[in-house]
Amino acid sequence: MKMKKAQNRWQSALQNNYGTPSLALSHGKGSYVWDVEGKKYLDMLGGIATTVVGQAHPKVVAAVSKQMEQLSHVSNFYIHEPGLSLAEKLISFTGEKSARVFFCNSGAEANEAALKLSRLTDRTRIISTRSAFHGRTIGALSLTGQSAKQRPFRPLLKDVVFAEYGDIASMKRLISRKVAMVILEPIQGESGVVVPPAGYLKAVRELCDKYGVLLCIDAVQTGMGRTGSWFGYEYSGITPDIITLAKGLGGGLPLGAMIAVTSKAPAFKAGEHGSTFGGNPVSCASGLAAIEVIEKGSLLKKVVERGEFIKREVAELDGVTLVRGEGLLLGIVLDEAIAASVVAAAKEEGLLLNAPDKNVIRIAPALTLTQAEAKVFIKKFSASLLRAKSEARA
Ligand SMILES: Cc1ncc(COP(=O)(O)O)c(C=O)c1O
Structure with a gap:
C-alpha cells in the first residue's frame, strides 16, 4: 500500500519523463536496497553505474559528513582542498601532467564542456556514432545517435554527423580537416553494452591524428573503475585529447568532469565556461573517498575477476546467447525479446536489473560486489529468466 501511495504522490x-517508477526505495547498504514496504533487493544497476562503492559506504559517509561540517559550497570563486585533490588524482590517472580538469555536475554537462572546448579550434563539425548516448541537454543530445530521443527536440546543433560504431571505414568516410572532434564511448552503455572490435579505438586515434581532429572519450559510464581501469579506454593503448566523466566520479553524489588531456586540446580562458555547483567540496570529498576505497581494496583487479565469473556463469544459462562488456558493465543478450519481463520477474525475486533493449539486460552494480553477492545474482537471475520464459509461453 505504501508503494501505491508513493506512486500516486x-x-x-x-x-x-521517466514513466511512473515501479518501486519506491527507502534505504540501502552496500549492494542492497530496501523498498518502502521493507522488501530487500540486490541492486545490480547501482544507480545506473553510479554508486561505485555501494550505498552508505562508511568511508564515503564519514568524508561527506566531515566536509559538510567544514565547508559545504563556496562556488568556483574560491579554491578548496577536495576539488584540488580530486583534480590532481584524475590527472595522475591520465598519466599526462599537463592535463587540466573542469568540474561540472553531470555527464551531459561534461560533454557540453567538451563540445564548447572543441569550438575553440577553428572548426565546428563533430563526428559522433550511431546509437551513442552522450546526454539529454541540447548540445549533448545533438551528439546522441538515437533519432527517437532527438526527434521531438529538433532542430538540434548543425554540423554533427554520425559514423557506424565500431566501423573504421565509416569513420574514414566522414573524417576530414573540417572536423573539430570525434566523440566516442569505449563501450556503448545505454544502447545495450556494445563493445567495438579490437583495434577500433587505435584506428580512430590514428585517423584523428592524420586530420588534426580532437578525440574525446566519453567515459561517463565506463569510467571510475567500472570496466577494470579508471576510464575504460586504457586497454587500447591510446591517449585521448579529452575525457568526460560523471556517474561514479562523485561516489554517489552528482559530479562530472571534462579533462583536457593532451596539449592538442584547447584550454578555456577565464570567463569562457563555468558552473555554480560544479566540483563542489562535498561531491569532491565523496569522490575522493570512493577512489580511496577502490584503490585500497584493489577493486580494479576484483572488478575484472568478478565480471569474468559472472560472464562465465550467465553464458551457461538457457536463453542467454551472449554476455558482452567488460568488468562490471555487462550486457546479457537473450534469445527472445523478453528483457522487460525479465526485469519485472527479477523485481519479484528481489533483484534490480535494467533492460536497455528488448533482448538485452544490463548490469552495472557497485564495484564492491562480493563473490557471494555475485552468486546470489546468478541464482536470482536464473530464476527470473525461467519465470519470464514461462510467462512468455503462457
Ligand atoms: C556515456 C554517457 N554519456 C553521457 C551520459 C549522460 O550523463 P548524465 O545523465 O549524468 O547527464 C550518460 C548517461 O547515461 C552516458 O552513459
Missing part, C-alpha cells in the same frame, strides 16, 4: 508531483 509521484504522479501528482513529478513530470512523467
Whole structure:
C-alpha cells in the first residue's frame, strides 16, 4: 500500500519523463536496497553505474559528513582542498601532467564542456556514432545517435554527423580537416553494452591524428573503475585529447568532469565556461573517498575477476546467447525479446536489473560486489529468466 501511495504522490508531483517508477526505495547498504514496504533487493544497476562503492559506504559517509561540517559550497570563486585533490588524482590517472580538469555536475554537462572546448579550434563539425548516448541537454543530445530521443527536440546543433560504431571505414568516410572532434564511448552503455572490435579505438586515434581532429572519450559510464581501469579506454593503448566523466566520479553524489588531456586540446580562458555547483567540496570529498576505497581494496583487479565469473556463469544459462562488456558493465543478450519481463520477474525475486533493449539486460552494480553477492545474482537471475520464459509461453 505504501508503494501505491508513493506512486500516486509521484504522479501528482513529478513530470512523467521517466514513466511512473515501479518501486519506491527507502534505504540501502552496500549492494542492497530496501523498498518502502521493507522488501530487500540486490541492486545490480547501482544507480545506473553510479554508486561505485555501494550505498552508505562508511568511508564515503564519514568524508561527506566531515566536509559538510567544514565547508559545504563556496562556488568556483574560491579554491578548496577536495576539488584540488580530486583534480590532481584524475590527472595522475591520465598519466599526462599537463592535463587540466573542469568540474561540472553531470555527464551531459561534461560533454557540453567538451563540445564548447572543441569550438575553440577553428572548426565546428563533430563526428559522433550511431546509437551513442552522450546526454539529454541540447548540445549533448545533438551528439546522441538515437533519432527517437532527438526527434521531438529538433532542430538540434548543425554540423554533427554520425559514423557506424565500431566501423573504421565509416569513420574514414566522414573524417576530414573540417572536423573539430570525434566523440566516442569505449563501450556503448545505454544502447545495450556494445563493445567495438579490437583495434577500433587505435584506428580512430590514428585517423584523428592524420586530420588534426580532437578525440574525446566519453567515459561517463565506463569510467571510475567500472570496466577494470579508471576510464575504460586504457586497454587500447591510446591517449585521448579529452575525457568526460560523471556517474561514479562523485561516489554517489552528482559530479562530472571534462579533462583536457593532451596539449592538442584547447584550454578555456577565464570567463569562457563555468558552473555554480560544479566540483563542489562535498561531491569532491565523496569522490575522493570512493577512489580511496577502490584503490585500497584493489577493486580494479576484483572488478575484472568478478565480471569474468559472472560472464562465465550467465553464458551457461538457457536463453542467454551472449554476455558482452567488460568488468562490471555487462550486457546479457537473450534469445527472445523478453528483457522487460525479465526485469519485472527479477523485481519479484528481489533483484534490480535494467533492460536497455528488448533482448538485452544490463548490469552495472557497485564495484564492491562480493563473490557471494555475485552468486546470489546468478541464482536470482536464473530464476527470473525461467519465470519470464514461462510467462512468455503462457
Ligand atoms: C556515456 C554517457 N554519456 C553521457 C551520459 C549522460 O550523463 P548524465 O545523465 O549524468 O547527464 C550518460 C548517461 O547515461 C552516458 O552513459
